[in-house]
Amino acid sequence: MQQKGIILAGGAGTRLDPLTRVACKQLLPIYDKPMIYYPLATLMLGGIREILIISTPKDLPQIEEILGDGSQLGIRIEYAEQAKPEGIAQAFLIAEEFLAGSGATLILGDNIFYGKLDFFRRAIEGVNQDGGACVFGYHVRDPERFGVVEFDKDGKVLSIEEKPAEPKSSYAVPGLYVYDGSVVARTKALEPSARGELEITDLNNAYLSDGELKVELLGRGIAWLDTGTPGSLLEAGHYIATIERQQSYKVACLEEVAFNMGFIDLAQLEELIGETRNPYNKEYLEMVRDEQVGH
Numbered sequence: 001m002q003q004k005g006i007i008l009a010g011g012a013g014t015r016l017d018p019l020t021r022v023a024c025k026q027l028l029p030i031y032d033k034p035m036i037y038y039p040l041a042t043l044m045l046g047g048i049r050e051i052l053i054i055s056t057p058k059d060l061p062q063i064e065e066i067l068g069d070g071s072q073l074g075i076r077i078e079y080a081e082q083a084k085p086e087g088i089a090q091a092f093l094i095a096e097e098f099l100a101g102s103g104a105t106l107i108l109g110d111n112i113f114y115g116k117l118d119f120f121r122r123a124i125e126g127v128n129q130d131g132g133a134c135v136f137g138y139h140v141r142d143p144e145r146f147g148v149v150e151f152d153k154d155g156k157v158l159s160i161e162e163k164p165a166e167p168k169s170s171y172a173v174p175g176l177y178v179y180d181g182s183v184v185a186r187t188k189a190l191e192p193s194a195r196g197e198l199e200i201t202d203l204n205n206a207y208l209s210d211g212e213l214k215v216e217l218l219g220r221g222i223a224w225l226d227t228g229t230p231g232s233l234l235e236a237g238h239y240i241a242t243i244e245r246q247q248s249y250k251v252a253c254l255e256e257v258a259f260n261m262g263f264i265d266l267a268q269l270e271e272l273i274g275e276t277r278n279p280y281n282k283e284y285l286e287m288v289r290d291e292q293v294g295h
Contacts, residue, residue: 003124003178004102005043005051008091009036009063009109010082012056015229024059026109027066028233031240033252035227036063038112041252042176044261046120048105049075052098054091055109057081072272073254074263087197092179092187101181103127106200108175112236114243114251115222123178123216131180132212135160135204137171138224139217146172147201149215157208157215162201171217173204174224180212253281256288266292 013020019028026036036053043051051070055063060079070077080094091106092099105124113120123134137149143164150158150168160173177200186206193199207213218224225236240251250256255272258264264272269289276282 002050002102003046003048003105003128004095004099005046005048006091006095006098006104006106007036007039007043007051007053007109008082008088008106009053009055009059010085012085016233019230024055024062025228026055026059027062028227029237030112030227030233031237031244032250034066035112036067036109037254038252039107039109040067041254041257042107042113042117042120043105044073044075044254044257044263045117046105046124047261048124049263050078050098051075052078052080052095053109054080054082054094057083072264072268073258074261074268075258085197087193088175088200089187089190089198089203092184092203093198096184099181099184103178103180104183106175106177106179110227111175112225112227112240112252113174113176113222114225114239119216119218119222120176120178123214126214127178127180131182132214133180133183133204133207134178134214134216135173136176137169137215137217138174138222139170140172141170143167143170143172146174147204148172157213160201160204160208160215162199173201173215174218175226177204179203179207250284253284253288255285259288259292 009026013025016025027034064079067077127134144167147160147162148164148167149160149171152158190198190202227233227236244250259269273285
């Protein structure tokens with residue numbers, strides 16, 4: 001069964017207060033587009049066309065107003081409320097009806113990935129074919145802030161530890177996870193942690209204890225940006241701005257992604273161009289169209 005996608009865009013955004021009093025965190029700008037465009041583009045680039053966005057009752061209407069039902073992009077977007085944040089893994093319980101037994105790829109709404117996403121497509125294909133789960137390891141300077149992967153001398157994964165005081169490696173687990181159809185049942189079997197949450201690390205360790213977790217290490221060609229603080233938000237904006245200025249290509253342009261993935265055809269792209277109000281975005285989409293038709 002094909003993967004369905006989940007974007008967890010909840011939380012109070014307290015580290016970004018007072019910015020998040022104006023708009024929810026996932027609608028704050030990362031250079032020239034809302035933050036949520038980036039995780040949505042990542043799922044689309046992985047070939048995922050059915051996506052559930054989970055957020056707070058307060059923020060969900062704003063997100064839905066911007067993205068709609070996804071039909072303009074050739075995808076289907078549904079929405080669900082997370083009334084109270086009780087851990088990342090709670091997303092799978094909220095999404096149970098939406099998933100209907102399919103595999104699930106979860107991405108956090110404040111995580112940005114840039115680079116060749118072949119690793120992501122391979123992970124989805126592997127889980128679809130063999131079952132189990134796949135998460136990723138990314139080398140960081142401050143692993144104590146994240147879930148950390150422990151390896152033995154042969155590179156075999158021994159454990160994943162949440163925010164350890166003494167990390168056993170420098171590889172953090174980013175907010176992108178690929179699971180098979182057993183993820184809801186496994187989540188139901190979890191016990192809440194000491195802070196009363198269903199921990200994603202506990203879910204990953206449940207797969208690991210059954211020998212069904214793969215960890216793929218991400219190399220230098222991939223950038224992972226976490227945008228949960230004012231400093232990281234600013235750095236991410238500068239990073240995206242530099243890439244777009246240097247290459248003259250946009251990052252996470254949803255219309256372009258939909259077109260290049262074959263989710264929409266040329267006529268549908270033309271319709272989106274006609275509806276685009278920003279002259280710079282319109283000019284860019286016209287370039288995308290012209291490259292395709294050989295102008």
